[in-house]
């Protein structure tokens with residue numbers, strides 16, 4: 482009796498990323514006309530598997546294309562090729578290089594919390610640039626690259642991108658570990674011959690820290706001798722007998738994993754933050770800062786006090802999308818002009834907390 486075939490096998494990694502693209506309104510189709518392009522009407526065309534580089538995969542290309550869309554802005558999902566000009570002519574081409582670099586910085590930033598920076602690295606001519614990126618992918622960027630990357634990261638942390646990307650990246654990391662486990666268990670005595678090594682085996686998953694975070698972002702470990710105690714995201718106990726907790730693993734409903742301050746740091750270690758350069762929480766991450774009657778700002782800086790009925794708030798600068806007491810820019814860093822006299826709401830907002838990390842994510846300073 483003939484069997485009727487009712488399902489088609491799809492590589493699980495492909496499946497994760499095809500589903501992610503679909504959730505963002507993109508249908509992936511294979512096409513021999515170019516490596517990757519979009520029609521601006523919901524189709525993402527990718528070259529057939531046999532035309533991809535041997536160490537490339539559909540997942541990497543989909544992620545890379547999404548990073549182009551994110552750095553180009555939300556509207557670009559409705560423009561062919563994300564609104565990018567692909568003619569290698571004149572000044573437009575120079576800007577395309579900047580945009581490609583911003584896209585790669587974003588790709589590395591999104592992959593690093595999952596330890597996947599190497600596994601889903603690009604395979605194009607820009608690979609040398611990607612491999613040479615520093616531990617913090619935003620460091621050493623030109624002002625324009627930095628701005629585009631931060632815009633992309635910021636968008637990636639808003640709906641619907643945040644949930645879709647988080648789920649796809651977490652599933653990819655899980656698959657990476659499962660494949661590595663299976664390969665180890667199947668033939669523990671005989672490592673595979675390098676000529677037969679698959680992409681999965683040539684890039685083993687990083688070990689996990691007690692916090693559950695990866696010990697490496699896929700390319701870089703924490704600086705030598707770095708400990709959780711020196712990390713910006715360690716939250717000290719609030720009362721005697723309580724534990725130190727990692728804020729990178731916190732969520733609104735959970736306080737973060739317990740960690741030991743003298744233990745070695747994970748791959749996402751962050752040195753102490755400088756609020757007088759960052760100001761993420763004062764920019765567009767959060768909107769209003771309420772003022773209490775006892776706050777000095779009332780009499781010291783009345784020009785910064787806004788009133789709406791009985792409610793008093795610090796005025797905002799709608800053009801710069803930040804608190805009106807902030808000066809500076811992404812390049813120089815931001816500075817609060819009334820830091821010594823800032824309202825209690827600002828004083829209670831501490832660096833390294835869950836809300837601080839959330840603010841940094843929303844403005845594109847963290848992944």
Ligand code: SF4
Pocket residue numbers: 690692694708709712713714715726727728729730740745746747748749750751
């Ligand atoms: S993010 Fe910081 S506190 Fe959390 S595990 Fe890594 S080094 Fe430790």
Ligand code: SF4
Pocket residue numbers: 754755756757759760761762763830831832833836837838840841
């Ligand atoms: S509290 Fe955090 S987000 Fe706010 S300025 Fe300081 S480092 Fe930046």
